[in-house]
Amino acid sequence: MRSGIEVCFANPGTTEMAFVAALDEVPGVRAVLGLHENVCTGAADGYARIAGRPAMTLLHLGPGLANGLANLHNARRANTPVVNIVGEHASWHLPYDAPLSSDIAALAATVGTTRTVRSRADIGAETIAVIADARIHLGVSTLIVPADYQYARATDAEPVPYEATARPVVSADRIEAVARQLREAGRRATIVVGGNGLSRRGQRAAGQIAAHTGAVAYSETFPATAERGGGLPDLDRLPYFPERAISALAHSDVVAVAGAEEPVAYFGYENVPSLLCPAGSLTHLARPHEDAEQALVDLALALAADGASMTAIPSKETIDSGAKLTGDFVGKVVAARLPENAIVSVEGGTCGYPFYTAAAGSVPHTVLTNTGGAIGQGLPCALGAAIAAPTRPVIALQSDGSALYTTQALWTMAREDADVVVLIAANHSYNVLRTELSRSGNAEFGPQAERLTSLDDPLMDWTALAAGFGVPAYRAGTAGELDTALSKALADGGPHLIEMSL
Structure with missing residues (x-):
């Protein structure tokens, strides 16, 4: 706990029983049980994004780690500090290639740094080092501990009190170089903001820069954590599909990225460029690990852009309560009903993109998105966020197909009485795959393609599924029914699920 770890998301097994016992012996670390490892790793990611400090997972051998790798991939892409403790067979049992033996270090290395305890004497120092790795590198760090070494007392090293690592500051020379480029480009420039540049302070500076120079400003397509609403500039997400992103950037002689990677197509398509910026236009104001927030503030000062800022205009559009639900509705x-300082975990494009756009003029809130594209992040991320910020309401805006990857998170939400309202966009299909099939020239689906992208045979009952996990649930088919159900769920507190029939 003195090293900053306050929560352990756990799905332990035989080789982790010493750690389970230690959680009772050493007070101060909250243990949260997940019914699948990918719930644990996704929750740790969501917790760390909101808390600003690492969470720990406790996983069982290589297969347990493998089950959690998808959301660790997302955490790596989000630059989230997560510490994994993975048990290993007893040191004297390792030579026998037991059925659950595997190369744990090789698996862990795909998502971050890895350390292995080699003796009882090393356990204290290695535990402290793995926490430091996550903090310093802003990423996933894994410690592998043989079962017989876990019983050693960590008396050889004193924990270092946790402090957030200061991001490297961008040099004045780079600030001035980008300022010069933006002055010359004027309206033929675009700013793409990510990382800690999507703080309230960073976005205000980006809005001032855009208003002063005439540049267009976007958020990166899948931000780890983005502040929205409350008078902030409307930095909409750079479009997902490459043709639309290329079109959005096509006018730009300069594309300045601040806290984001270079925009790249998610997938390769014939005759569509993988790199989305016009040739020669890319310039880096701040790399993802650097202090993009301060770089934007410094750039605004260098441009003397301290006056008017682009500002989102609150929507006054009335919604027909009897209208059938669509992603736009x-x-x-949700944007109209959003509580102040809510956290919204978005996974799925059906409702996620329309919400992000509509909520620009809403009350202040925070949005978490699926940074790495590995499906099954939305529900665990919402769970972790709710544990990190128990006084803030959390909404999980989720598509039905992706929710099924980590539905077990509902049980942990109920057990922990997490203040999460889950909104399931139930169109009973893998709609994104149908879109991709259409994009590949398959205008008409054959019976196999239809069956591989449909979730309606048999039709899933999300309200019954939620009730089975101990979560109260409602069904909504119109805008008015959704508004009523969402208002009730937010007022009651605790976990709820609303199946939205689209």
Whole structure:
């Protein structure tokens, strides 16, 4: 706990029983049980994004780690500090290649740094070092501990009190170089903001820069954590599909990225460029690990852009309460009903994109998105966020197909009485795959393609599924029904699920 770890998201097994016992012996670390490892790793990611400090996972051998790798991939892409403790067979049992033996270090190395305890004497120092790795590198760090070494007392090293690592500051020379480029480009420039540049302070500076120079400003397509609403500039997300992103950037002689990677197509398509910026236009104001927030503030000062800022205009559009639900209507209803300082975990494009756009003029809130594209992040991320910030309401805006990857998170939400309202966009299909099939020239689906992208045979009952996990649930088919159900769920507190029939 003195090293900053306050929560352990755990799915332990035989080789981790010493750690389970230690959680009772050493007070101060809250243990949260997940019914699948990918719930634990996703929750740790969501917790760390909101808390600003690492969470720990406790996982069982290589197969347990493998089960959690998808959301660790997302955490790596989000530059989230997560510490994994993975048990290993007893040191004297390792030579026998037991059925659960595997190369744990090789698996862990795909998502971050890895350390292995080699003796009882090393356990204290290695535990402290793995926490430091996550903090310093802003990423995933894994410690592998043989079962017989876990019983050693960590008396050889004193924990270092946790302090957030200061991000490297961008040099004045780079600030001035980008300022010069923006002055010359004027309206033929675009700013793409990510990382800690999407703080309230960073976005205000980006808005001032855009208003002063005439540049267009976007958020990166999948931000780890983005502040929205409350008078902030409307930095909409750079479009997902490459053709639309290329079109959005096509006018730009300069594309300045601050806290984001270079915009790249998510997938390769024939005759579509993988790199989305016009040739020669890319310039880096701040790399993802650097202090993009301060770089934007310094750039605004260098440009003397301290006056008017682009500002989102609150929507006054009325919504027909009897209207059948669509992605656009869901986005507008949630944006209108959003509580102040809410956290919204978004996974799925059906409602996620419309909400992000509609909520620009809403009350202040925080949005978490699926940074790495590995499906099954939304529900665990919402769970972790709710544990990190128990006084803030959390909404999980989720598509039905992706929710099924980590539905077990509902049980942990109920057990922990997490203040999460889960909104399931139930169109009973893998809609994104149908879109991709259409993009590949398959205008008409054959019976196999239809069956591989449909979730309606048999039709899932999300309200019954939620009730089975101990979460109260409602069904909404119109904008008015959604508004009523969402208002009740937010007022009652605790976990709720609303199945939105689209």
